[in-house]
Amino acid sequence: MSPQGPKTPLRTAVVGAGGIARGSHLPALRTLAEEGETEIVAAVDVDGAAVRTLAEEFAIPYASTDLDAMLAEVRPDLVVLCTPPAVHREQSVAALKAGAWVWCEKPPCPSLADYDAVEAVEAGADSAPYASIVFQHRFGSGAAHVRRLLREGAFGQPLVAHCQTTWYRDTAYYAVPWRGRWATEGGGPAMGHGIHQTDLLLDLMGPWSEVRGMAARLVHDVETEDVSTAQVRFADGAVATVVNSVLSPDEVSRIRIDCERATIELTHLYGYRNADWRITPAPGVGDEEAAAWQDFGADEPSSHLAQLRALAADIRAGRRHPTSGEGGRRTLEFITALYKSAFTDTTVRAGDIGPGDPFYTALHGDAPGWAPADAATDNAPTNDAPTEEAQA
Known part of the structure; x- marks a missing residue:
C-alpha cells in the first residue's frame, strides 16, 4: 500500500472480539x-456471535469469521490483531500479503522463529507495509x-537500572484453560505481563x-513460570535487574535508572502520566538545569491511543514504526534469552x-521440567484459539 494522503482515513480492520479489542483498541480507533484519521471498516473473530455483537456495538459495517475473505473483500489499510499469540x-x-499494515497485540509471537517468519514477508516486499507490536x-x-x-547525555552515563513488574493473579485467573500455557498465553509473567516494562x-x-x-x-499449577528474575548487562556497561511476578499482592510497575548526574524513576501500574515520573538530580547539578529536566510538556498518558497516533503518522509516511522489525524483535529476543x-x-x-537452537522455535526450549508433554505440537498455530487476549 502506498502512503495515505493527509486527509484520507486509514481503513482499519479489527481481528479478535475479546476484552482487549473492546477495552483498548476500539476506543482508540x-x-x-472522530478526527478523520481512521475508519473502522471490518471486524473478524472465529466466534460468529461475538463478532456480530461487536460490529453492532461499534457500528462496524463488515463482520466475518473468515480473515482471508475479509482481506480479499474489504482490502483494509491497517489490520489490528487483538488475538492470542498462537495465531x-x-x-x-x-494481512501483509494482502497489502495491509499490521498492529499486533503483545506478546508478538510465541517464538523468534515466528517473528522472523513475519519479517521475511516484509523483507520480500519492495517497500511497506510493515508489522508492528503494541508497546x-x-x-x-x-x-x-x-x-x-x-x-x-543530559544525565550522564546510565549506570544501574531496575525494572519491576510485580502483579497479582489468583487461582481463578489460571482456571481459564488457555492461561499458563506456552502455546496460548505465550509465556508466564516475563512474556505476558512484564513485557511492557521490559520493552520500555x-x-x-x-x-x-x-x-x-x-x-x-x-x-x-501451570506450564509456564509464575515469577522470574534476571541480571542484565548493557552494551555500554550499565547493569540492571528485571523482576516479573504474578505473586505480589502489592501490585506495582516500576523502572529506576541511576545515571552519573540523576536518578530517573517511574512508578505506576498499567499506564503512566507525567506525574508518575520523578527525576532526582545529583549533587552539583545546577538549579536551572534541574528545573528544565522537570518540564515534561503536555501530558500524554501511555496508551494504545498514544501509540496509534504515532503509527498512523508512520503509515502515512510509509516508514517503519519504532516497534516494527528490529525495534520489536530486540524485546522478544531479550525475553527468549x-x-x-x-x-x-x-x-x-x-x-x-x-x-537450530531449541529456544529459537519455542520459549520453553524443550527444557526438562518446563516443556509441555505435547511440546512437538503445542506451538502450532490454531484457528480455534480464544478470542480474548491475556489480561494485561
Missing part, C-alpha cells in the same frame, strides 16, 4: 475516527522526555549484551539464539 504469525503474514509505554510524553534527555527499559537503556535469569513456579538462561543455568548473550 474511534477517537481517531499472530499466520494472521500477520496473511504503548514507549509513547507517553514522560518516556519521550526522558528518552530525549538520555540520548542527549530496553528502549531507554539501549542495546543489551547479556542476561542471566532465574524462573520458578512457586504458587500456580531470559528463559533460556533460566532453564539452562547459563549466561545468554545477544545474538546467541538462532536457527
Whole structure:
C-alpha cells in the first residue's frame, strides 16, 4: 500500500472480539475516527456471535469469521490483531500479503522463529507495509522526555537500572484453560505481563549484551513460570535487574535508572502520566538545569491511543514504526534469552539464539521440567484459539 494522503482515513480492520479489542483498541480507533484519521471498516473473530455483537456495538459495517475473505473483500489499510499469540504469525503474514499494515497485540509471537517468519514477508516486499507490536509505554510524553534527555547525555552515563513488574493473579485467573500455557498465553509473567516494562527499559537503556535469569513456579499449577528474575548487562556497561511476578499482592510497575548526574524513576501500574515520573538530580547539578529536566510538556498518558497516533503518522509516511522489525524483535529476543538462561543455568548473550537452537522455535526450549508433554505440537498455530487476549 502506498502512503495515505493527509486527509484520507486509514481503513482499519479489527481481528479478535475479546476484552482487549473492546477495552483498548476500539476506543482508540474511534477517537481517531472522530478526527478523520481512521475508519473502522471490518471486524473478524472465529466466534460468529461475538463478532456480530461487536460490529453492532461499534457500528462496524463488515463482520466475518473468515480473515482471508475479509482481506480479499474489504482490502483494509491497517489490520489490528487483538488475538492470542498462537495465531499472530499466520494472521500477520496473511494481512501483509494482502497489502495491509499490521498492529499486533503483545506478546508478538510465541517464538523468534515466528517473528522472523513475519519479517521475511516484509523483507520480500519492495517497500511497506510493515508489522508492528503494541508497546504503548514507549509513547507517553514522560518516556519521550526522558528518552530525549538520555540520548542527549543530559544525565550522564546510565549506570544501574531496575525494572519491576510485580502483579497479582489468583487461582481463578489460571482456571481459564488457555492461561499458563506456552502455546496460548505465550509465556508466564516475563512474556505476558512484564513485557511492557521490559520493552520500555530496553528502549531507554539501549542495546543489551547479556542476561542471566532465574524462573520458578512457586504458587500456580501451570506450564509456564509464575515469577522470574534476571541480571542484565548493557552494551555500554550499565547493569540492571528485571523482576516479573504474578505473586505480589502489592501490585506495582516500576523502572529506576541511576545515571552519573540523576536518578530517573517511574512508578505506576498499567499506564503512566507525567506525574508518575520523578527525576532526582545529583549533587552539583545546577538549579536551572534541574528545573528544565522537570518540564515534561503536555501530558500524554501511555496508551494504545498514544501509540496509534504515532503509527498512523508512520503509515502515512510509509516508514517503519519504532516497534516494527528490529525495534520489536530486540524485546522478544531479550525475553527468549531470559528463559533460556533460566532453564539452562547459563549466561545468554545477544545474538546467541538462532536457527537450530531449541529456544529459537519455542520459549520453553524443550527444557526438562518446563516443556509441555505435547511440546512437538503445542506451538502450532490454531484457528480455534480464544478470542480474548491475556489480561494485561
